[in-house]
Amino acid sequence: TWFAFLSAGSLVLLIACANAANLLLMQAARRGHEIAVRMSLGAGRWRVIRQLLIESTLLASLGVLVGSGLAMLGLRALDNAIPDGMLGYWITFDFDIPVFAAMSGIGAATVFLFGQIPALAVARAGGGSRRHGARTGAGRTTSRWTSVFLTAEFGLTLILLAGVSGSVLSFIDAQRTFAALDTSGVLTAQVNLTTSRYETPAARVAFFEDVRDRLVSRGGTTAAIVNALPGGGRGGTTERQVIIDQRPAAPAEVLPTVFTLATGPGYFDTLGVPLLRGRPFSERDGAPESSAAIVNARFVEIHFADEEPLGRRIRLVTETQEAGDPQAAWLTIVGVAPTLRQRLGRGSPDPLVYLPYRADPPRTATLVVRSPGDPTAAASRVRETVRQLDPDLPLFRVATLEQALHRASWNGRTAQATLWTIALIALILSTAGLYAVTSHAVQQRLREIAIRMTLGAQPAQVRWLVLWRAIRHLALGTVAGVAGIAAWSTWIAGWDTGGRSEWIFQFLLLAPGAVVVALVGLTTTLASVRRAAQLDPMTVLRQE
Structure with a gap:
């Protein structure tokens, strides 16, 4: 720009x-x-x-x-x-x-x-x-x-x-x-888990799961957690190099790069975006015994143009990757999502890999809640739910999905x-x-x-x-x-x-x-x- x-x-x-x-x-x-x-x-x-x-x-x-x-x-x-x-x-x-x-x-x-x-x-x-x-x-x-x-x-x-x-x-x-998104009835709000109470990944996972369970307990409501909304730029994503199983080994300096985004169950349903192939994340995904990933259509276009991506394994690495890091494990592609741009502007969309937030829960995340009726009416219920779990944790940038997308652009x-x-x-x-x-x-x-x-x-x-x-x-x-x-x-x-x-x-x-x-x-x-x-x-x- x-x-x-x-x-x-x-x-x-x-x-x-x-x-x-x-x-x-x-x-x-x-x-x-x-x-x-x-x-x-x-x-x-x-x-x-x-x-x-x-x-x-x-x-x-x-x-x-x-x-x-x-x-x-x-x-x-x-x-x-x-x-x-x-x-x-x-x-x-x-x-x-x-x-x-x-x-x-x-x-x-x-x-x-x-x-x-x-x-x-x-x-x-x-x-x-x-x-x-x-x-x-x-x-x-x-x-x-x-x-x-x-x-x-x-x-x-x-x-x-x-x-x-x-x-x-x-x-x-x-x-x-953004035309693929169903923005009606969707509310978004951000939380920042920076206090010592959420120092461990397990504490952050527990908070996210408690919030989601309480919100979806009301009939007709779906909720999800995500690092960053579409159009929010690369701030919530991580750039990594990708290794594809059953492909010839390549030097680190020529490995293709992708961007990763942490999310969880119900994300695509809450946005009103059905997967093109495969299944969404389940409650088990992200655990050591269930290393799953969902890739976007742009990723498939680049790396699996003439192949079936479902069931294939990929590995995401960085220059500072440690052998025991769970993100260094092999991940199985379980779904293909439509290409939703995380950054607006020049060039083609980024190849994106969605990861279960349980594997690496973020400190800053966005709550996405779909409920019947006016989404602004659900804001007080979302605030009350978070207050019950942590009275000292504020919500910020509370807005409808349509307002959030407009703000992002x-x-x-x-x-x-x-x-x-x-x-x-x-x-x-x-x-x-x-x-x-x-x-x-x-x-x-x-x-x-x-x-x-x-x-x-x-x-x-x-x-x-x-x-x-x-x-x-x-x-x-x-x-x-x-x-x-x-x-x-x-x-x-x-x-x-x-x-x-x-x-x-x-x-x-x-x-x-x-x-x-x-x-x-x-x-x-x-x-x-x-x-x-x-x-x-x-x-x-x-x-x-």
Whole structure:
């Protein structure tokens, strides 16, 4: 996510610099005649450069002030978008002065560099020759550079839109895993068994079993214990290496990795998710004589694509695994569960192995309770049940399953909203640049357009003359965007494309972005097209 933010921000910075360069180049073209006249009347070159330097400084300072205000508003909006309690107190979003100084320096350098172009052009050509040649070679040079910068803007915008679209599609795909859950009537609550009373695994197992037995004693109620709910990230899971029985031995450094999650009887029934194959955990699973495991469909897809997984044995190890550790024993696969994502976001779902919590009871766990009627009404009963077992043990994050899943996806929602905001800024900058370039081109070609109309050119022909310039820039920008995606295909694939890094997927993402940019860009040029078609040629020629 942070790589995507950094990449998107860098692209917008490049687009903004190209836009500023374009606007300053066009301003330079408009002021070239004025500066040449000043120098012809006796103004020295240093005096002209000093004036332009002051103007550039004021412009850069204004940009930094506006950018500071927008950055602070953005940080405040980001901070407000994070639900309470989701981040540690030590995690804050502060205004990073060094980063902001670097970005401001790049923007200011762009303003200073291109703000001096009029004076540099006059210094090379001299006042008189610059005044008489304002609309010849220098004008053509300015036009070429504005075309280059505008093409770069559109190309970068398309790359940004393709990356953001891939990230959004991946997030939507990840959210679909929740569609398999039956969230009606389900309440969740977390407990933290960190006191000395629960120092031993047996004490924690006894607490979990007592809580579950008391909750399910009421008819129609099911309950389960789990390390972490779907969508809760990898915080409740453990990364391990897996050894599959009857497979060739492999060095530890090349063993495949999986993630494990502790749960118990009734978990999948409580979530309303039936197993694809096999059986759920029983009360006996987790004991030394009954080492069972349930794997998700992703695990089967990777390791048992053409084989029957039920009855096969696996062994989960870590670098610090001790021989007597019960998790190092061989486990028999007894069931296959649907793939429920523990983490939302980039890439394919993780291969997951569910283990009975009796084998290694966690200190922090989530109670999942399904009861008839409104799940919030069961909250008091769950609290009372826990209070009867341990009056000093609080429940926290008590919420319905639907609320818990919504809360778990806050990071993805905030990231997508931020990326779309960045993409919208890039689109606005690019279309503003197209409008400015088209308007400037019409202004520079007023005399040519007036002569064409005097010689019989129809308004439709004049409209096409102006519109063709915009279409050409959009087409070149699209080509640049395609080239950018081809050059950085692996970079785009890193933007949460759900593991789909094929070129066809990237170009399919580019197509809607190109359509949006083209429609918005052409719409912004309508004012310039209409202005060109409504010119009075005689008035223009008299002014010229």
